[in-house]
Amino acid sequence: MNGRAEREKIYVALGNNVLEGIHTLAWTLSKWHSHPISIIILHVKYNNTCNHLSTLLGNFPEGIACDVKMERIRKGEEDKIDKMLSKYISFCDNVPAEILDIEQFDEPVQKRTIDLIYGLGITKLVMAFSFMKASLKQKDAMNAMLYVHKQKPGFCELFFVCEGIQVFLREKDNDETVMEDDNGVTVARMKDNNNKSIAKWCLERLIFSNSRSIDSDPTSSSSSSVFPLINQNLWEFYLREIENYYQELLSLNLEEENHNSDFPPSQYESLREELNEAYNRIQTKRKEAKQNIERHEKAEWAIWFCNRREEELENRIKEEVAAREELKKELERKKEEVDEISVEVEETKKMVIQVSETERQQRKVIEVKTQILGEIEELRKQRIMGRSRRVVAEAVNNNGCCVFREYREEEIVVATHSFWDELRMKGSVGGWSNVYKGRINGYTVAIKMLNSLPAFSQLHYFLAKVKILGSIRHPHLVDMLGFCSEPKCIILEYMDSGSLGDILHCRVRKWSLWWHDRIRIAIEVCSGLGFLHESQPRPIIHCRIDPSNILLDHNLVAKITGFGLHGCGEECNVGSDVKAVGVLLMQLLTGKRNFLGMVREDILDGSGGKWPLDVAKEVEDLAKRSMSNEDMSIARVMEELNEIRRKHDSIAWTRID
Structure with missing residues (x-):
């Protein structure tokens, strides 16, 4: 178990090209052959639905085939990918390997790769060229690889592998990005035709590797290669013949110019025309030879693809036959289970009907009980109110x-x-x-x-x-x-509901005051204070207006207590009560004691609902004027609070509805 824990994780990102995937795994195993490693194969699992039908003649819309055919095609593609991943696992032999599917939706592959590097903490990542090429065009794949190369974190070592050879992304002095192999050969440039340069380099690498394998193994068959060596030999043969012919014509032209400089102009022009015609024929032959090679390669690839598909279809037919037999047996077992379940379902239905009837009766009982309890509670409240009124009346x-x-x-x-x-x-x-x-x-x-x-x-x-x-x-x-x-x-x-301080400052609150109720309470406090200030022969000063001296009844109606019992000093006057009301307004806004700073949206007390910002600003302005302006009176504060409440009554009733 300790040996397994010490294995270093190597993440290998592979595409759907089996040959290139095998080459990339071979390169990875060769590079770390002397180190205990485990391989995690990253494979993009595309979630887009199959909207075309792939055939040897090209891609056709899915409408030409029935749903059963399209489902079979989708299943075939999934089986093909599963077999490909199984080949990758088998190729790793004794090295522990596992598959990590990457769900791909609208996010680009390169950005998803960067997220995986950070998320999984990948320190070594080997990326096959076909990993990006599977979902992007050739040039876009180059851009995607360059994006990963630049955006990867410093702790991650990144290796790009193409056809079993490590390649490097380098930036030249002229801001040109090139891809080079381990011998310094430029594979592609970002400003060039990447399709042609990369294809040519891959062809040369493949031909070179095939020639080495043929030299080392004389018994190997030439038909196992996708691009046969005979095509390259034919191309080189044509190229040498054309070049020799062209050089021969040039030498003849030079000899004619040296020995017969006194040729008439008409003959000189005739030779020039012949030379141009020969050159044009050379170019034509070159194009024809190249086209023949391309057609031959496509034909070879089509034959190889058809043979592979034939083998896959034969294997699939065998699997389908075996699966059909197994399904028949499974169907018989399921039929027996269905019969047993049907009997159980019938019994369960009867029990459910009985339980439903019982629950219906229980709900009726609960509704009646709830109604009775509500009536009892209402009568209790009325009784308490009646007693209080009788006490006052007495x-x-x-x-x-x-x-x-x-x-x-x-x-x-x-x-x-x-x-x-x-x-x-x-x-x-x-x-x-x-x-x-x-x-x-x-x-x-x-x-x-x-x-x-x-x-x-x-x-x-x-x-x-x-x-x-x-x-x-x-x-x-x-x-x-x-x-x-x-x-x-x-x-x-x-007073049944306790003090205003219990609601504003206690951690565990029994009630939550909505902003409209807070403004109403402030108006009621001003009404009570105004009555005290109008007492004769001289006003009664409270001197201690704060949330603890404001009590609430069961309807949350505010009443002031603590007045007339304490002696007031010379500093106590009507203005001190007005300032205390300003402090009280700030506490109603914020729910905090002695908060005199700037009121922001995050400071407002939202326990009873969100304050409208315009209402909060008006109340804050009134509170600060009450604390600083000596000319403010309780009557004026009450008048402005009533105006704020009337102005925003529509907001309050909308909230209640």
């Missing part, structure tokens, strides 16, 4: 004046379960506050303890504060329902 006498009930210490202890920590509500910064959740006369209330505040140590000061707070009633201010003199505390209405 605090108002028939003349419309507010009255309060003074609770005894025993009632407060019972309501808070002796100030049980489990009923203590968390503060704005994660600590514990001095507010307890309790139940008095069946109603849920919030009990705020004031003993810890030094200002309330005197009873007359405490009672004065209670009287002021009890006289304040507004839809967006938390109502006070009663008080207790000892211990000093006030009883407030309970």
Whole structure:
């Protein structure tokens, strides 16, 4: 196992030319014969469908053949490729080898090759010329090889092999790219006719290799070569004869000019015409000889191709006969299995019908149960709202004046379960506050303890504060329902949804506020603050407007708490509350504490839906003016927020629909 792990992977990219593929593998095995290696053969698997019919007379549209014939042709092409890949594997003999198919769609082969080099970490890649030539024209194949040569990473060694010979891509001083073999012979130039130069070089290499094989093995048959050596000998024979004849004519012409310089002009012109005619005949003979060689080569190739196809067809017929017998046996087995499955299917159908009926009945039960639970929840909410309204109503006498009930210490202890920590509500910064959740006369209330505040140590000061707070009633201010003199505390209405800070700043959020709801909450806060600022004989300053002092009921309606209990310094005024509202607007935009920077799209809090950028810009501008402009008032801030909401109501209703 250690020996196998130490083998170096050599990637060999081969096309559909079997002869060239064998030559390339032979070159690879020869180069690394002294090293333990394994070979991974890269082969492009083209996904384009067969849209033509290949015959000896050329390619015809697939419409001339039926679908069965076209499917047989496709299957034949796949079998041919499988046999070719099997030959590649067999040729590697004892060297471990495997096939890696490359799926090819619209992406060029050269770019797919670069992706594979990076993706597989290929350090050694041998590429046959036919690998690019299979899907590109000759010139495009050269460009593709040059692209891979330039774009490959430094850790990858790239070898180009053509007909079993390594070739190199070199750039000349005149920006001309040439392909040379290992002897420095130019195979092709990027500006020349690459088809002719490469074909000529391949022909010379093939003839040279055939001549060497014939010299080394006298018993080998000449008919096994695609391009017979006799054609080259015939061409050389014609070429020598023509050249000798041409030189002979030139020598005769020179002798005539030396010894008979006094020939008349007419005879001189006659000789010139004969010489030109001879030259033209030479050129004609050259073309005819070359055409004869090409026709002979094509005929030899056609014969070889037909023989190969005949062998393949015979083998395929044998395989088809054997496969047909096997299919008959398999068909009998499948028929028996189908009969067994049919019986099972009938039984399964009966069971499915029974299960479906059971599920239908269960769905009905679940729907009824869901409907009942919904009605129960709605009744519970209505009951809670009714209790809250009755509690508030009890605090108002028939003349419309507010009255309060003074609770005894025993009632407060019972309501808070002796100030049980489990009923203590968390503060704005994660600590514990001095507010307890309790139940008095069946109603849920919030009990705020004031003993810890030094200002309330005197009873007359405490009672004065209670009287002021009890006289304040507004839809967006938390109502006070009663008080207790000892211990000093006030009883407030309970807000089901907690504080705005819980929604904006908690990691685990129970609700997500949509941008339109956030603007509405800001308007409701401004409404409550405006009511406090208009109090007589002097305005009530809150001084601590932040998300923790803004509570939400079960309908997410905002109410302000914490007003009128704390003494305010000289720096507290109406303007400080306006600045606090500006900070609150920035927190509603971003969901972050104390964020005063430039608002960008990625900074906006999108937990409840994406903010429209124009709305966010208008709210940001209003927030910054509120924090910096001394002339801003709560009424003006509220007016501009209402204008923003009215302007963008169409966006909000479109989102709801």
